[in-house]
Amino acid sequence: MELKQDAQTYEMQHLLTYYECDETGHPSMSMLLSMISMASDEHSLSLGMDTALIQKTGGTWVVSGYEGRLNRKQPTFGENVILGTRAVAHNRFFAVREFWMTDDTHTVEYARLKAIFVFMNLATRRMESIPEAMIDPYESPAVKRIPRLKRPAKLGAEELLTQKEYRVRFFDLDANHHVNNARYFDWLLDPLGRTFLREHRPKQFSLQYLQEVRNGQMVVSRVSKPQPTADQQVTRHEIKTADQVNTIAEIEWY
Amino acid sequence: MELKQDAQTYEMQHLLTYYECDETGHPSMSMLLSMISMASDEHSLSLGMDTALIQKTGGTWVVSGYEGRLNRKQPTFGENVILGTRAVAHNRFFAVREFWMTDDTHTVEYARLKAIFVFMNLATRRMESIPEAMIDPYESPAVKRIPRLKRPAKLGAEELLTQKEYRVRFFDLDANHHVNNARYFDWLLDPLGRTFLREHRPKQFSLQYLQEVRNGQMVVSRVSKPQPTADQQVTRHEIKTADQVNTIAEIEWY
Numbered sequence: 001m002e003l004k005q006d007a008q009t010y011e012m013q014h015l016l017t018y019y020e021c022d023e024t025g026h027p028s029m030s031m032l033l034s035m036i037s038m039a040s041d042e043h044s045l046s047l048g049m050d051t052a053l054i055q056k057t058g059g060t061w062v063v064s065g066y067e068g069r070l071n072r073k074q075p076t077f078g079e080n081v082i083l084g085t086r087a088v089a090h091n092r093f094f095a096v097r098e099f100w101m102t103d104d105t106h107t108v109e110y111a112r113l114k115a116i117f118v119f120m121n122l123a124t125r126r127m128e129s130i131p132e133a134m135i136d137p138y139e140s141p142a143v144k145r146i147p148r149l150k151r152p153a154k155l156g157a158e159e160l161l162t163q164k165e166y167r168v169r170f171f172d173l174d175a176n177h178h179v180n181n182a183r184y185f186d187w188l189l190d191p192l193g194r195t196f197l198r199e200h201r202p203k204q205f206s207l208q209y210l211q212e213v214r215n216g217q218m219v220v221s222r223v224s225k226p227q228p229t230a231d232q233q234v235t236r237h238e239i240k241t242a243d244q245v246n247t248i249a250e251i252e253w254y
Numbered sequence: 255m256e257l258k259q260d261a262q263t264y265e266m267q268h269l270l271t272y273y274e275c276d277e278t279g280h281p282s283m284s285m286l287l288s289m290i291s292m293a294s295d296e297h298s299l300s301l302g303m304d305t306a307l308i309q310k311t312g313g314t315w316v317v318s319g320y321e322g323r324l325n326r327k328q329p330t331f332g333e334n335v336i337l338g339t340r341a342v343a344h345n346r347f348f349a350v351r352e353f354w355m356t357d358d359t360h361t362v363e364y365a366r367l368k369a370i371f372v373f374m375n376l377a378t379r380r381m382e383s384i385p386e387a388m389i390d391p392y393e394s395p396a397v398k399r400i401p402r403l404k405r406p407a408k409l410g411a412e413e414l415l416t417q418k419e420y421r422v423r424f425f426d427l428d429a430n431h432h433v434n435n436a437r438y439f440d441w442l443l444d445p446l447g448r449t450f451l452r453e454h455r456p457k458q459f460s461l462q463y464l465q466e467v468r469n470g471q472m473v474v475s476r477v478s479k480p481q482p483t484a485d486q487q488v489t490r491h492e493i494k495t496a497d498q499v500n501t502i503a504e505i506e507w508y
Contacts, residue, residue, distance in 0.1 A: 017296060018428060019288035019436065025429040034273035041272060045332065055295045077429065078299065170451050174272060175279040175331065182273065187424045194469060197424050215448060 010043035026074035033182035068113030087140035152250035280328035322367030340404035341394035406504035
């Protein structure tokens with residue numbers, strides 16, 4: 001297997017495990033996001049940027065949103081896949097990164113995603129300009145304007161909804177002491193129910209993180225009821241804590 | 255790195271990911287169980303026993319219990335570890351398997367576990383004798399008596415308890431259409447709370463699965479209140495659905 005690795009691009013082989021897959025035998029959305037963020041961690045490591053070095057800046061990378069497209073064909077647990085990522089472009093405040101998951105010969109592309117990263121000051125919890133030492137090693141082009149991701153449509157006030165409540169659990173938190181980004185997808189999708197989730201698969205999605213969910217909070221995940229007669233099946237999602245909207249997403253389904 | 259692989263024993267290298275670790279930066283118990291069961295899946299695959307072949311028997315392997323011991327020193331995400339497993343012994347109904355996780359030079363042993371497996375008929379949902387084709391390839395010795403695992407002490411009727419309720423979610427189910435074995439550990443530990451789980455780490459544990467939790471059920475996880483003054487800190491756990499006890503466990507903590 002040939003893996004592409006230079007300053008801007010990083011690919012790694014990954015054995016898709018049983019526990020990264022849901023009942024369908026294919027990776028769940030939260031595990032897909034977890035796997036690709038592993039690829040970008042490995043990318044950083046390969047360029048000498050380890051956790052200690054990042055922490056010394058007093059800040060951390062935070063994803064503000066994703067958009068992506070998935071193949072109808074998805075890999076099955078036990079399969080070797082290639083996870084790839086590329087630092088596409090950046091300006092003072094934003095960095096765009098592309099991700100992909102393919103089969104082990106680069107023949108079938110299972111997923112392609114784009115993410116916008118910002119750099120957050122850990123003391124003020126506010127965005128700050130990206131430190132040069134944190135971006136230069138990727139050799140991504142500096143640009144004036146960063147193309148925006150598709151903004152998910154909002155849930156309409158009159159829409160038929162399904163909603164469920166979730167309590168943040170200890171094992172939802174990651175080593176960054178926050179609810180792991182990827183976990184939001186379990187909350188977003190679970191209210192759709194087992195029958196729908198066994199029979200449908202995401203085709204396209206966009207997601208925007210507006211406000212982080214904190215430990216101990218109860219979240220409400222609200223989803224527009226899928227309309228089974230439409231030929232293009234789309235669901236709109238929001239995650240709220242009290243009156244705060246934390247995350248919005250829109251998903252088109254196969 | 256030298257990996258031991260023969261019929262009875264299988265070792266594999268594994269890059270410990272961020273999402274296999276909890277807030278402490280070390281693997282959570284549920285992820286430890288997930289990782290070692292990946293090792294036994296790979297062991298079976300390496301001997302030609304894939305999912306299709308196992309399914310043809312009309313049955314499946316089921317873990318009835320675990321016991322284990324963990325080092326105070328645990329690996330951190332980003333570290334390469336060795337996951338190992340050995341088919342220790344079997345009789346007509348039970349198979350014993352040992353598991354370990356070490357650093358990438360076999361110098362530090364992070365964890366050593368033992369599990370008892372039974373073979374369940376998928377139609378009757380009852381235990382059946384292990385098909386020869388499912389056990390012979392491991393070349394594990396056939397024995398008369400299988401040593402029992404340590405049985406977890408039961409929660410006393412008078413004990414001070416903490417308890418929390420959990421609803422089974424879609425992403426708790428695995429490709430076997432059941433709540434994944436490893437997930438029980440998230441329910442077992444979560445009621446202990448963030449402060450306790452950040453400051454303590456499992457040293458020894460034993461766990462027994464009595465009755466499986468099914469999709470859509472609500473589980474109650476009950477835990478004896480840790481006594482912070484004792485020099486040997488032990489918690490006793492049970493998971494119940496209605497009046498049924500599904501799982502019991504006992505954990506000694508560092």
